[in-house]
Amino acid sequence: MMNETTRTYDVIVIGAGPVGENVAERTRAAGLSTVIVERELLGGECSFWACDPSKALLRPVVARADARRVPGLSHAVAGPLDVEAVLAHRDKMSSYWKDDDQVDWLDSVSVDLVRGHGRLDGPRKVSVQTPEGDTVRLTARYAVAVSTGTSAALPGIPGLENVRPWTSREATSSDRVPARLVVVGGGVVAVEMATVWQALGSQVTMLVLEDGLLQRMEPFAGELVTDGLREAGVDIRFGTSAASVGRENGEVRVSLTDGGELVADEILLATGRAPRTWDLGLETIGLTPGDWLKVDDTFRVTDVADGWFYAVGDVNQRALLTHQGKYQARIAGTVIGARAKGEQVDDAPWGTHVATADRTAVPQVVFTHPEVASVGLTTREAEQSGRRIKVVDYDLSHVAGAHQYADGYRGQARMLIDLDRDTVAGVTFAGPGVGELLHSATIAVAGEVPIDRLWHAVPAFPTISEVWLRLLETHRG
Numbered sequence: 001m002m003n004e005t006t007r008t009y010d011v012i013v014i015g016a017g018p019v020g021e022n023v024a025e026r027t028r029a030a031g032l033s034t035v036i037v038e039r040e041l042l043g044g045e046c047s048f049w050a051c052d053p054s055k056a057l058l059r060p061v062v063a064r065a066d067a068r069r070v071p072g073l074s075h076a077v078a079g080p081l082d083v084e085a086v087l088a089h090r091d092k093m094s095s096y097w098k099d100d101d102q103v104d105w106l107d108s109v110s111v112d113l114v115r116g117h118g119r120l121d122g123p124r125k126v127s128v129q130t131p132e133g134d135t136v137r138l139t140a141r142y143a144v145a146v147s148t149g150t151s152a153a154l155p156g157i158p159g160l161e162n163v164r165p166w167t168s169r170e171a172t173s174s175d176r177v178p179a180r181l182v183v184v185g186g187g188v189v190a191v192e193m194a195t196v197w198q199a200l201g202s203q204v205t206m207l208v209l210e211d212g213l214l215q216r217m218e219p220f221a222g223e224l225v226t227d228g229l230r231e232a233g234v235d236i237r238f239g240t241s242a243a244s245v246g247r248e249n250g251e252v253r254v255s256l257t258d259g260g261e262l263v264a265d266e267i268l269l270a271t272g273r274a275p276r277t278w279d280l281g282l283e284t285i286g287l288t289p290g291d292w293l294k295v296d297d298t299f300r301v302t303d304v305a306d307g308w309f310y311a312v313g314d315v316n317q318r319a320l321l322t323h324q325g326k327y328q329a330r331i332a333g334t335v336i337g338a339r340a341k342g343e344q345v346d347d348a349p350w351g352t353h354v355a356t357a358d359r360t361a362v363p364q365v366v367f368t369h370p371e372v373a374s375v376g377l378t379t380r381e382a383e384q385s386g387r388r389i390k391v392v393d394y395d396l397s398h399v400a401g402a403h404q405y406a407d408g409y410r411g412q413a414r415m416l417i418d419l420d421r422d423t424v425a426g427v428t429f430a431g432p433g434v435g436e437l438l439h440s441a442t443i444a445v446a447g448e449v450p451i452d453r454l455w456h457a458v459p460a461f462p463t464i465s466e467v468w469l470r471l472l473e474t475h476r477g
């Protein structure tokens, strides 16, 4: 017989990815009783089908590519990767797709868990369908926060329904290396997964509708990554995509928009993300299922009255990155706590209860070979913003630390200076090993460190960080 239970909490969180978990931890820390609802695994996309497995797959690939450029070491790493060991490492880093550790952690922070699919059921109410077929009816005294994340957005390519394409989930969790893999798309997931599967033994062909990779970043980033992928053997085709697809005798046949044809073993669609709001009961509170949830800077959904409804992380479309979602979660959890206690809300820019960095200082690393690391504005965004910006470029291969890092190091750095404020508005680095350089740039941008003071931040010799000095010298002429 199916059971129905009813419970009341101060806060209900739907979705226990990295973001939902952090919202719940903060509301609990603020002394509010909190329940979290999860239909798959605690840890969400990031732990099991995105960040963790993808970076576990990339690490051996990138380390080998780096080592191949180090004199005295290159011969030792000339051979192929141990595919079985790489996949086993990926499995371990994905906790073998089990969430016991995260359940223990949730327990340790005294947040209750209800497993099942959560749907809104009118203001402040959530109904959960458990795997056993029971219904748990939850009511929130203060707030409901949705952190349901995103899924792969599939384009309307004729024939797709019969092909069983790979999405980011299969690309990060597959145990099989397809002999031939077609990757559709030219964004971050596409370039990272092309890097992985080519190195593991697939012949990868990328179909990129645009005329370059990583179109949201500085153009030199996409160009350097293109060169890196081509050197690794990836066939990149710009200005074309899949017009239709079909599967025959196990093979995928792809007709291209430029008239050509390809045959492969698998096709990966890396064509963007869609919010998981289809089956969330949004219609019961006057919103449209399938839409992104628009929020203010304290993560209240703007189109819902009475301020009880929050959307945090990927689902609000502000910055589809784990670290940025967790930043949002820290803020959302804290502000929910403050409002519940009737405390003053500090929502002036850079205040405790407002996500200012979401707009001005979002860091991102693309873990390819070479890597790309960026924060703040790109040149195109700066032009659109109308701010007075100076673009300062420096060739990373001229930095002493880069010579030490690898033979024939190639890379590029760009710093955007806000001429009215005399601060750094954006930085992009592209080159091997630059990911670990990024936080220096994030501090400069988020901290609005004056250029005159940055001049006194001396980078150690001989590190790639000396690019900071070279950029400032170039700026000062």
Ligand SMILES: Cc1cc2nc3c(=O)[nH]c(=O)nc-3n(C[C@H](O)[C@H](O)[C@H](O)COP(=O)(O)OP(=O)(O)OC[C@H]3O[C@@H](n4cnc5c(N)ncnc54)[C@H](O)[C@@H]3O)c2cc1C
Residues within 6 Å of the ligand: 014, 015, 016, 017, 018, 019, 020, 037, 038, 039, 040, 041, 042, 043, 044, 045, 046, 047, 049, 050, 051, 052, 054, 055, 116, 117, 118, 119, 147, 148, 149, 150, 168, 172, 189, 276, 279, 280, 312, 313, 314, 315, 319, 320, 321, 322, 323, 324, 325
């Ligand atoms: C291949 C790939 C690689 C990535 N690599 C990185 C990286 O290196 N660094 C980085 O910062 N970001 C990376 N990202 C982005 C990162 O994965 C997301 O930004 C992050 O997972 C968002 O966290 P979230 O908690 O908002 O959503 P999710 O992680 O998607 O979690 C949402 C949770 O909600 C649950 N849920 C959904 N609907 C319901 C419902 N109705 N009821 C109950 N539960 C529900 C889901 O089951 C899921 O557990 C990557 C993304 C992809 C696709």
